[in-house]
Amino acid sequence: MKRVKLIFLLVIIYSSFSSSAQTWVWFPGDYENWLGNQMNNRRTERGIDVPVQWKLDNHEPLMIFTKEVNLEKPEEIEVYAEGEYVIRAGWRLRVNGNKNRPTRITLPVGKNVIEIKVVNYATVPAIYVKGNTIKTDTSWMASPLENQRITVNMKHPDSPSGYYMNAGSGNLNDPNVKPSKFKLPTTPMGYVELKEMAGGKLYDFGKETFGFVKFHNLIGTGKIKLQYGETAEEALDSEHCETFRTYDVPKGKADYIVAHSNSLRYVFIVAENAQFDDVSLLYEYSPVEYRASFKCNDDELNKIWEVGRYTLQLTTREVFIDGIKRDRWAWSGDALQSYLMNYYMFFDKETxxxxxxxxxxxxxxxxxLNNILDYSFYWFIGVYDYYLYTGDKHFLRQIYPKMESLMDFILERRNERGLVEGLKGDWVYIDWFDHDVDITGEVSFEQIVFCKSLETMATCADILGIDREAEKYEKLVNDVKSKLGDFWDEEKHAIVFNRKNGENSEQITKHANMFAVFYDYVSEKQKEQIKNAVILNPKIPAISTPYMRFYELEAMCSLGEQDYVLNEMKDYWGGMLKLGATSFWEKYNPEQTGLEHYTMYGRPYGKSLCHAWGASPVYLLGKYFVGVKPTKPGYEEFEIRPVLGGLEWFESRVPTPNGNIDVYAAKKEIRVTATEGEGYIIFNSTSLPKVNIGKIEKIGEHEFKVKIIGDGLEVKIEYETI
Amino acid sequence: MKRVKLIFLLVIIYSSFSSSAQTWVWFPGDYENWLGNQMNNRRTERGIDVPVQWKLDNHEPLMIFTKEVNLEKPEEIEVYAEGEYVIRAGWRLRVNGNKNRPTRITLPVGKNVIEIKVVNYATVPAIYVKGNTIKTDTSWMASPLENQRITVNMKHPDSPSGYYMNAGSGNLNDPNVKPSKFKLPTTPMGYVELKEMAGGKLYDFGKETFGFVKFHNLIGTGKIKLQYGETAEEALDSEHCETFRTYDVPKGKADYIVAHSNSLRYVFIVAENAQFDDVSLLYEYSPVEYRASFKCNDDELNKIWEVGRYTLQLTTREVFIDGIKRDRWAWSGDALQSYLMNYYMFFDKETxxxxxxxxxxxxxxxxxLNNILDYSFYWFIGVYDYYLYTGDKHFLRQIYPKMESLMDFILERRNERGLVEGLKGDWVYIDWFDHDVDITGEVSFEQIVFCKSLETMATCADILGIDREAEKYEKLVNDVKSKLGDFWDEEKHAIVFNRKNGENSEQITKHANMFAVFYDYVSEKQKEQIKNAVILNPKIPAISTPYMRFYELEAMCSLGEQDYVLNEMKDYWGGMLKLGATSFWEKYNPEQTGLEHYTMYGRPYGKSLCHAWGASPVYLLGKYFVGVKPTKPGYEEFEIRPVLGGLEWFESRVPTPNGNIDVYAAKKEIRVTATEGEGYIIFNSTSLPKVNIGKIEKIGEHEFKVKIIGDGLEVKIEYETI
Incomplete structure (x- = not known):
């Protein structure tokens, strides 16, 4: 048994450095931030550029990459870099870097400290070193300061410096493609229908998609205007379509690919003094792996899962964005859900x-983050989720200094009770509310996610062995937790929305209540009370966004209400499918009809019809029906609690860092195969179950547990579902 | 009288906004920092690029410029920008900016909030708006955040935000020259002598200078190598010359200007498969105004003043740098001296x-700053000096947030006694010492400049009306001041160098002692003791850099020892002139001979022969001989204490923000004309003096005072010098 564990440990360590191959490296975070914001800043609204509405942070313009090597024989290395650069190895060897071709230098026998100093304002300083034994990977160090000048962070003297770190990388392994030139791949795609209309041609690509429109044999002296639409109505509506762009026809007959990629199902093309033979699309996509699968006896649910996957695929770009038509931005609240869906779908760590x-x-x-108080908190939670699912401690160490400085900002802004409030400049968002909400004072929801963020800090500091920090945050957690009780209304059986001047308000919404349920911040008794008095109570305002429905259904799942959730999924997401959705929407109100469905923000086509937060069923199915989740970081240990929730059977694969967990569940049979880690299958049975490998353990009335080893062997359980 | 004062006040206000004309604007500090580091990063050492050895900070890549206007009729404006930009005015008017030509939009009648959002990573976001009444100036606001998202700095809640500020500007007034394209002007200059040598040609430009070498009618297929020298020996020494560069000969016969400007007096040109008719120089210079003058009966001193001016001229570039051959960097310690010299020479505020x-x-x-503990402190002092000499309160307000954050960094790093020590990463420099010095523990010098910096914070907070901050810093000043006494050695009549574990060390150097004298941190009795026991004591190690000689002579001047200082100037600076110096050196040791003079840092030509800190006589003469200094910000009030110090007579002009003070002094006559502010002429006389305007006030034994108004009228005093 011990042996097996060791192997897994090695696998995990290898995995966390999986981008350690010869690769482009940079200061961790700088390139990612730069690239993500290149995407963010490509947003347009009716032809007008819309850069982000929050602060853009720049990268370190001067970066020193260092690596100590000990050579048995002289070695020639090739250095590629983005920016002006100088290479130094020892006192004597100093070379100016070539900008347009690799710089070759030969290092002498013995100990060499290679130092490559890069200056680059326009894009992020990055290097790629190719040698026989010497190659850039995350074992190189990166710092904006010379080694001997690195000062201690006096606020966190026990913490690692955020300014002398292992270099960052991200699977950019081609020395001839500089990181700033990174592009998502494209593949040609044809339309399914063409309608010649008065004034132009309407092309239907058959489903929501994203890409560059290509004109075949374009000729003329005029302009071509492209009106994009998620619906035909939108594409045809020159006054109101959300995105369009006009291009000058280039000289000479040629195939012409427009410079900007866009979301579309339809494109209406108006040509003025221009002809072309045909149009196609270069579908632009993130090359994520389809690592998960799901199939069950209910075809509608299968379709929901597939359309969820496609929605997540489309909104997975350089970074996880909210929607592909609008805003095309990374939002922390939306992203947290994309991360979770991703762990049950692509398991893509880089994005x-x-x-x-x-x-x-x-x-x-x-x-x-995004100017929103709650969005700062989600970010901490996302970091811990990432660690929990991937076991990537290396990343945790790299990002920890950024966790500290964000938490410092938050802690500085607490009120005298040590709780958070929306101060000048803060947007207290939580959700789109259809009714007026007073968001001032101590908002219970914010305290809950604040508390969870502090827990995250404590946990992460502990994982990284920064004991004094862990202790400090633990104390803060206890303090905030002790005050959460203040918000409980014993009569209403609910957490009230906010407190002002020491008094609870009368407002109640579902948000704080459902978070308290699945964060386990209330007692089992309170959970039941919340379920009935809040979540299922029609007098409490219904949630109107798939964004918060995600958590509402998660809360219900965590209360064992999968049957309810399955019905909701079929009803709500099935409802969109019935309306012809090929991806899930930003908002869906079954009460609406016709073109009403596309309106939002007071605009006829304001709604995004492909919004990441619309895809939550893929997460809910994976975590609460298939029932797979890690109980130790990186699936070193995991739990499988299959719940049919009204289905006859399902068959699903859930990805783990370096393997898979396959689960088949039916009313009399559960079959599980795992290829790494070890875990427990937990299930209910009215009769004493049987298992082909290992042994059955009874852990409650009708509740049983079977241990499973990630050795690729199928564990088969015969049981009787309740 | 009141009336006069008012006029001056208006002049001062106008002056502090003098760059408010229609001009390029940016986020204050960002462009300056970017431009200064473009200069810094042009340093080379024997053909190898040497970017700065400290952290480079980047600019805000997204900037929002706003201005509210109220129009009586519609107005068309032209918007120029550096970066991608979007213009918005109100909800309806939104326009993408053109990148290559100005964007024209017409604003409607009434209240308009113009918002121009610029994204630029490569260079600094900047705009230039040209309209009939609407024009960019420092009344525009600049912020990386939307107005409603600007948060309070919780550490300094009373202070103005550093992220919503009046736009910065710097006399860049041509819309067609983008700020990133700013270049210092050049003017053609010929050599004075050409020597054909084996292997190449040696050109002598007659004096230390700086510029781009130009080849006339260059043709060939090979290379030209330029070896620069501050001396002929250096230019001819291919093995050891500090700067050289090789260029490929471009195709076709043409005049060819090399891409890099360099310091030189001599250039040795080695042509390989290349011919050219002639060589000249494009002298590259900062177009500062020569606002000061100085002439006296001593020709050597006149020459010292002129060579000092030229030294300062050459080292005044995009920013004040240390030396033009090496390091070509802005160093805080060096810069502080350049600022002071500048107030007595060019009075150039922008640089x-x-x-x-x-x-x-x-x-x-x-x-x-520059990684050096003391250099952070000098910076605060420089900010206050700037305010004192210019009265530019607008700048003080703009830079104050940066003062706070630097001081926060310093305060966090104090020891348990509240004093500063060199911690991990800090370079405790003070001066180049020829003997071993233990710089650990509480170094007295550092406490003195720390205390002065805290005083600066208190003063500036007070000036800006940030009372709670002023109080806070005042307390800190008192605390540190109370501990300065610990360093005094009553037996040695000196401030000891450092303290460790509560015990004074035996080390004594002049540095802390002379600073304590002119900062007035010791009693008058102690000052006399320091003069004799330290400054004039041959047993205390002599100061070996003109850098610290600056302060040593300043201390002596402040003790009324102008005679001594005059002799030192003639001896030391006169000594360099006798060796043929055309600019003053980084270091000069009269004991050395021949080529020894050019050695430094273990390299035969390592020494810089044009170093700003070598020019201190221009400051000492202006402040302590001509005796002019402001006593209220911006020369609103000033003091003139002419001291002949052994001279027969002198005649000098000292610039003030918007005027001049002309002083002639001889043994029996003083004549002063001032054109702004008001002040006092203070002088000693053995007899009762006479004055043509105003009246004589006796203020001590043989000491008299005459009030002067800056009305351009000459005040003439007849007196008898002691």
Whole structure:
């Protein structure tokens, strides 16, 4: 048994350095933040550029990359870099870097400290070193300061410096493609229908998609105008379509690919003094792996899962964005859900890390993430989720200084009770409310996510062995937790919305209540009370965004209400499918009809029809029906609690860092195969179950547990579902 | 009288906004820092690029410029910008900016809030708006955040935000020259002698200078190598010359200007497969105004003053740098002296502000300026000096947030006694010492400049009306001041060098002692004791850099020892002139001979022969002989204490923000004309003096005072010098 564990440990260590191959390296976070914001800043609204509405943080313009090597024989290395650079090895060897071709230098036998200093304002300083034994990877160090000039962070003297770190990387392994030139891949795609209309041609690509429109044999002296639409109505509506762009026809007959990629299902093309033979699309996509699968006896649910995957695929770009039509921005609240869905779908670590770095930016912290108080808190939670699912301690160590400085900003802004409030400049968002809400004072929801963030700090400091910091945050957690009780209304069986001047308000919404349930911040008795008095209570305002429905359904799942959730999914998400959705929407109100469905923000096509937060069923199914989740970081240990929730059977694969967990569940049979880690299958049975490998352990009335080893062997359980 | 004062006040206000004309604007400090570091990073050493050895801070890549206007009729404006930009005015008017030509938009009648959002990573976001009534100036606001998202700095809640400020500007008034394209002007200059040598041609430009070498009718297929020298020996020494560069000959016969400007008096040109008709120089210079003058009966002193001016001229570039051959960097310690010399020479505000911004960079502060503990302190002192000489309160307000964040960094790093020590990463420099010095523990010199910096914070907070901050710093000043006494050695009549574990060390150097004298941190009795026991004591190690000789002579001047100082100047600076210096050196040791003079840092031509800190006589003469200094900010009030110090007579002009003070002094006559402010002429006389305007006031034995109004009328005093 011990042996097996050791192997897994090695796998995990290897995995956390999996980008350690010969690769481009940079200062951790800087490139990710830069790249993510290149995406963010590509947003347009009716032809007008819309850069982000929060602070953009810049990168370190001067970076020193160092690596100590001990050579048995002289070695020639090739150095590629983005920026002006100088290479130094020892006192005598100093070379100016070539900008347009690799610089070759030969290092002498013995100990060499290679130092490559890069200056680059326009894009992020980065290097790629290719030698026989010497190659850039995350074992190189990166710092904006010379080694002997690195000062201690006096606020956190026990913590590692955020300014002398292992270099960052991200699977950019081609020395001839500089990181700033990174582009998502594209693949050609044809339309499914063309309608010649008065004034132009309407192309239907058959489903929500994203890419560059290509004109075949374009010729003329005029302009081409592209009106994009998620619906035909939008594409045809020159007054109101959300995105359009006009291009001058280039000289000479040629195939012409427009410079900007866009979301679309339809494109209406108006040509003025221009002809072309045909149009196609270069579908632009993130090359994520489809590592998960889900199939069950309910075809509608299968379709929901597939459309969820496609929605997540489309909104997974350089970073996880909210929606592909609008805003095309990384939002911390939206991203947290994308991360979770991703762990049950692509298990793509790079996009997750890039998004977290993009959201966090650089120091100093002078405002909340996306300007939103709650969005700062989600970010901490996302970092811990990442660690829990991937076991990537290396990343945790790298990002920890940024966690500290964001938390410092938050702690400085507490009120005299040590709780958070929306201060000048803070946007207290929580959710779109259809009714008026007073968001001033101590808002219970914010305290809950604040408390969770402090827990995250304590846990992460502990994992990294920074004991004094862990203790400090633990104390803060206890303090905030002790005050959460203040918000409980014993009569209403609910957490009230906010407190002002020491008095609870009368407002109640579901948000704080459902978070308290799945964060386990209330007693089991309170959970039941919340379920009935709040979540299922029609007098409490219904939640109107898929964003918060995500958590509402998660709360219900965590209360064992999968049957309820399954019905809701079929009803709500199935409802969108019935309306012809090919991806899930930003908002869906079954009460609306016709074109009403596309309106939002007071605009006829304001709503995004492909919004990441619309895809939550893929997460809920993976975590609460298939029932797979890590109980130790990186699936070193995991739990599988299959719940049919009204289904006859399902069959699903959930990805783990370096393997998979396959689960088949039906009313009399559960079959599980795992290929790494070890875990427990937990299930209910009215009869005494049987298992082919290992042994059955009874852990409650009708509740049983079977241990499973990630050795690729199928564990088969015969049981009787309740 | 009141009336006169009012006029001056208006002049001062106008002056502090003097760059408010229609001009390029940016986020204050960002462009200055960027530009200064473009200069810094042009340093080379024997053909190898040497970027700065400290942290480079980047600019805000997204900037929002706003201005509210109230129009009586519609107005068309032209918007120029550096970066991608979007213009918004109200909800309806939104326009993408053109990158290559100005964007024209027409604003409607009534109240308009113009918002121009610029994104630029490569260079600093900047705009220039040209309209009939609407024009960019420092009344525009600049912020990296939308107005409603600007948070309070919780550490300094009473202080103005450093992230919503009046736009910065710097006399860049041509819309067609983007700030990033700013270049110092050049003017053609010929050599004075050409020597054809084996292997190449040696050109002598007659004096230390700086510029781009130009080849006339260059043709060939090979290379030209330029070996620069401050001496002929250096230019001819291919093995050891400090700067050289090789260029490929471009195709076709043409005049060719090399891409890099360099310091030189001599250039040795080695042509390989290349011919040219002639060579000249494009002298590259800062177009500062020669506002001061000095002439006296001593020709050597006149020459010293002129060579000092030329030294300062050459080292005044985009920013004030140390020396033009090496390091070509802005160093805070060197810059402080350049600022002071500048007030008595060019009174160039822009270069001073640019240098301060360059040195300070952006938040977060993670290391000392130039990595040097003392250099952080000099920076505060320089800011106050700037305010004192210019009266530019607008700048003080703009830079104050950067003062706070640097001081926060310093305060966090104090020891348990509240004093500063060199911690990990800090370079405790003070001076180049020829003997071993233990710089650990509480170093007295550092406490003195720390105390002065705290005083500066208190004063500036007070000036800006930030009372709680002023109080806080005042308390800190008193605390540190009360501990300065610990360093006094009653037996040795000196401030000891440092304290460790509560015990004074035996080390004594002049540094802390002379600073304590002119900062008035010791009693009059102690000052006399220091003069004799330290400054004039041959057993105390002599100061070996003109850098610290600056302060040594300043201390002696402040003790009324002008005679001594005059002799030292003639001896030391006169000594360099006798060796043929055309600018003053980084270091000069009269004991050395021949080529020894050019050695430093273990390299035969390592010494810089044009170093700003070598020019201190221009400051000492202006402040302590001509005796002019402001006693209220911006020369609103000033003092003139002419001291002949052994001279027969002198005649000098000292610039003030918007005027001049002309002083002639001889043994029996003083004549002063001032054109702004009001002040006092203070002088000693053995007889009762006479004055043509105003009246004589006796203020001590043989000491008299005459009030002068800056009305341009000459005040003539007849007296008898002692």
């Amino acid at each position: 997750t890390k890039r998004t977290m770095y993009t959201l966090r930016g650089n120091d100093p912290v002078i405002c909340h | 001073t502000k640019r240098t301060m911004y360059t040195l300070r960079g952006n938040d977060p502060v993670i290391c000392h």
